[in-house]
Amino acid sequence: MLSRSPLRSLTPLTRSRYLQTRHKSSLVLSDAQRSTIYALGTPPGKAGVAVVRVSGPDALETWRGMVKGSGGHETTPQPWKLKRCRIVHPQNGETIDDGLAVFFKGPKSFTAEDTVELHLHSGPAVIAAALAALSTFPTCRPAAPGEFTRRAFLNGRMDLTQVEGLKDLIDAGTESQRKIALRAAEGAIREKFDELRQRIISALAKVEALIDFGEGEEIEEGVYEDARSQVTEVVDIIKGYLNDHRRGELLRSGIRLAIFGPPNAGKSSLLNILARREAAIVTPIPGTTRDILELALDIGGLPVIVADTAGLRKTDDTVEQIGIERARKAVANSDVSICVLSLPDLQNLTEDGNNWKELITPNTYFLLNKADLMPAQWRPDSAVLRELGVVQERMWVSSLAKRDGFEVFLSGFASALQKQFGMSDDLTEATQSPIITRQRHRENLENATRFLESALAYGPDDIVFAAEELRYAANAIGKVTGAIGVEDVLDAVFRDFCIGK
Ligand SMILES: Nc1nc2c(ncn2[C@@H]2O[C@H](COP(=O)(O)OP(=O)(O)OP(=O)(O)O)[C@@H](O)[C@H]2O)c(=O)[nH]1
Numbered sequence: 001m002l003s004r005s006p007l008r009s010l011t012p013l014t015r016s017r018y019l020q021t022r023h024k025s026s027l028v029l030s031d032a033q034r035s036t037i038y039a040l041g042t043p044p045g046k047a048g049v050a051v052v053r054v055s056g057p058d059a060l061e062t063w064r065g066m067v068k069g070s071g072g073h074e075t076t077p078q079p080w081k082l083k084r085c086r087i088v089h090p091q092n093g094e095t096i097d098d099g100l101a102v103f104f105k106g107p108k109s110f111t112a113e114d115t116v117e118l119h120l121h122s123g124p125a126v127i128a129a130a131l132a133a134l135s136t137f138p139t140c141r142p143a144a145p146g147e148f149t150r151r152a153f154l155n156g157r158m159d160l161t162q163v164e165g166l167k168d169l170i171d172a173g174t175e176s177q178r179k180i181a182l183r184a185a186e187g188a189i190r191e192k193f194d195e196l197r198q199r200i201i202s203a204l205a206k207v208e209a210l211i212d213f214g215e216g217e218e219i220e221e222g223v224y225e226d227a228r229s230q231v232t233e234v235v236d237i238i239k240g241y242l243n244d245h246r247r248g249e250l251l252r253s254g255i256r257l258a259i260f261g262p263p264n265a266g267k268s269s270l271l272n273i274l275a276r277r278e279a280a281i282v283t284p285i286p287g288t289t290r291d292i293l294e295l296a297l298d299i300g301g302l303p304v305i306v307a308d309t310a311g312l313r314k315t316d317d318t319v320e321q322i323g324i325e326r327a328r329k330a331v332a333n334s335d336v337s338i339c340v341l342s343l344p345d346l347q348n349l350t351e352d353g354n355n356w357k358e359l360i361t362p363n364t365y366f367l368l369n370k371a372d373l374m375p376a377q378w379r380p381d382s383a384v385l386r387e388l389g390v391v392q393e394r395m396w397v398s399s400l401a402k403r404d405g406f407e408v409f410l411s412g413f414a415s416a417l418q419k420q421f422g423m424s425d426d427l428t429e430a431t432q433s434p435i436i437t438r439q440r441h442r443e444n445l446e447n448a449t450r451f452l453e454s455a456l457a458y459g460p461d462d463i464v465f466a467a468e469e470l471r472y473a474a475n476a477i478g479k480v481t482g483a484i485g486v487e488d489v490l491d492a493v494f495r496d497f498c499i500g501k
């Protein structure tokens with residue numbers, strides 16, 4: 001036990017003002033008067049099934065008015081059980097469709113509200129009639145975009161990262177995107193952020209205990225040091241998350257891959273083989289490609305935006321010059337690049353001024369093409385490769401015109417990408433899966449780090465200021481999940497803390 005007063009240098013006024021202002025409660029929206037919303041949940045148009053969703057306090061009313069038995073009699077929903085029914089207009093009783101209906105009793109529903117789903121035949125007139133019927137209920141109104149999910153969030157069914165994950169899941173076009181989105185939607189990212197926030201709040205609880213009980217009272221020894229080391233740990237964890245080479249964001253938005261190199265090497269031929277169609281013009285004329293041609297492709301389950309670019313050389317042709325300028329920019333802005341070189345030209349390339357060589361980065365891979373024009377068993381000279389800046393560990397040889405070597409290149413390149421962007425095989429392993437999938441996450445984490453670091457910069461006499469920084473840090477993390485507010489700090493003070501008195 002130790003009797004210490006970390007607040008000894010603080011004026012009583014500063015302290016009481018701090019204690020008064022530290023727990024401002026956030027406004028909690030009341031959902032008592034929420035209306036009932038409805039919308040078509042499937043794409044409009046002709047298809048086997050359309051699902052119309054109704055959510056809110058009067059969802060059950062719509063069931064009573066519209067879901068009837070085969071003889072037109074009233075039905076009572078058995079929650080979560082699909083019921084074969086006749087869907088009718090609530091006012092004139094006219095049958096709209098023969099379908100199915102299900103009642104999800106709140107809070108065990110997506111929105112956590114009472115929800116009715118009508119499964120109809122998907123046709124424009126059927127859907128229009130069902131929506132028109134719903135509009136006759138005085139408390140029902142059409143849902144705004146995303147409003148079902150918004151209600152799920154407001155009702156605490158999901159946090160913001162889950163909302164984002166759900167959106168990404170719907171948008172996912174590749175396996176890696178689907179896996180990351182599903183993990184987010186299931187709450188894996190929320191867990192990480194909640195844990196960070198809990199750790200900060202627990203450190204804050206300790207600091208606040210020092211503020212509350214420090215003056216002339218007894219408190220356990222080492223509390224201040226504990227709080228500090230806890231904060232240091234959190235900073236380390238966050239820095240680990242931030243140091244992810246933007247994998248999550250890249251996988252969400254697509255990895256930018258630029259194909260570059262001297263003219264006529266086979267860059268456009270490579271793009272076409274990757275795309276499995278004649279997307280780019282291929283001719284024996286050097287300088288064929290001028291504009292950037294971009295395609296979204298799936299390479300080894302990764303979303304990749306591939307750009308074919310103009311061959312890089314010195315030229316007096318104005319149009320070609322502009323193309324070359326664009327090519328350079330595209331390569332500079334890419335996340336990865338493939339430099340295509342023509343094997344028969346390799347020797348000459350050492351003397352051509354090499355204005356493409358400066359675009360090589362540690363993220364450049366090399367494809368030495370047109371092997372069919374070289375003698376069998378011929379191997380490029382290591383000294384020449386070194387002079388050209390070709391890294392042999394990231395190099396493949398091909399004959400794209402004959403499709404030779406393409407498969408080997410593609411599988412090697414895909415696994416290099418998977419390795420670099422951390423999506424190899426095991427997504428369930430926490431270390432493999434990126435936590436940050438949006439700039440918003442990154443910004444808040446960076447802010448949190450700044451607040452935590454300035455909290456650490458305060459000495460034991462300034463813990464009131466340190467506490468303030470910790471609150472900001474917790475809020476920054478809370479902003480990611482949408483859980484801002486510091487009510488829980490108070491609880492944590494008394495729950496997690498052993499006061500030595
Ligand atoms: N012999 C042989 N010819 C190839 C090979 N790959 C591509 N070519 C030919 O080389 C020529 C140039 O190919 P492109 O794909 O247009 O080359 P590029 O690098 O896009 O050329 P620019 O856009 O002009 O810079 C075409 O006639 C292709 O058919 C190969 O592996 N072997």
Ligand SMILES: [K+]
Pocket residue numbers: 263264282283284285286287288289
């Ligand atoms: K060409």
Ligand SMILES: [Mg+2]
Pocket residue numbers: 267268269280281288289308309310311
């Ligand atoms: Mg081309």
